[in-house]
Amino acid sequence: MPQRSQLKHTLTVRKKKIYDALQWPNQNxxxxxxxxxxQPTIDKLPDDDVPECFWATTEISNNTEAAESERSSYIPDPLANAFEPNTTTTVPITASAVLDVNGTTVSSDDVAEHLLGQMKVRMSDKTLESQSEEGAKQDPVYMIPRGNKPTNE
Structure with a gap:
């Protein structure tokens, strides 16, 4: 277990800094x-030391396999397959949506026109009873209502 003096530089807590950090969002x-x-909870913190709760919950483990498995799936190692040939696959990009992040430059008429166009393609595909390649590639249309209140998915 490391000594307090070894970790003090990194994990030191100061009551005044904690209080000020909490005050700012409260006021702004x-x-x-x-x-x-x-305030009583803040008063329990040390003035210039590592908090006791840190020492009570710290655990030293020499199990390096567990440590590796905890972070192994975050990001693939770019050097894991460094000696294999680099093959790339071309992915075509097709426009299939009308997007306006701010909700100001695309009018509701543009959105309606896009939706009607998508519906016409689907209706003509169903009436002809044919699954052409172009019809099969059409993306579904999703309507996301815009408003001033957030909604759940």
Missing amino acids: NPLYRYITIN
């Missing part, structure tokens, strides 16, 4: 305006 962010800062 309307979402935090009615949140009360619990």
Whole structure:
């Protein structure tokens, strides 16, 4: 187990800094305006030391296999297959949507026109009872309503 002096530089907590960090959003962010800062909890923190809760929950393990497996699937190792030939596959990009991030430059008429065009393609495919290659490649149309209130998926 490392000594306090070894970790003090990295894990030191100061009550005043914690209090100030909590005060700022409380005073400057309307979402935090009615949140009360619990001063007795802050008073339990050390003035200039590593908190006791850190020492109580710290565990030293020499199991390097477990440590490797914990982070092995985050990002593939770019050097794992460095000696294999680099084969690339071309992926075609086709326009299949109308996108307006701000909701200001694409009119509702443009969206309606796009939707009607997609519906006409599907209807003509169904009436002809044919699954042409072009009809099979058509992407589904998703309508995402725009409003001033967030919605769940």
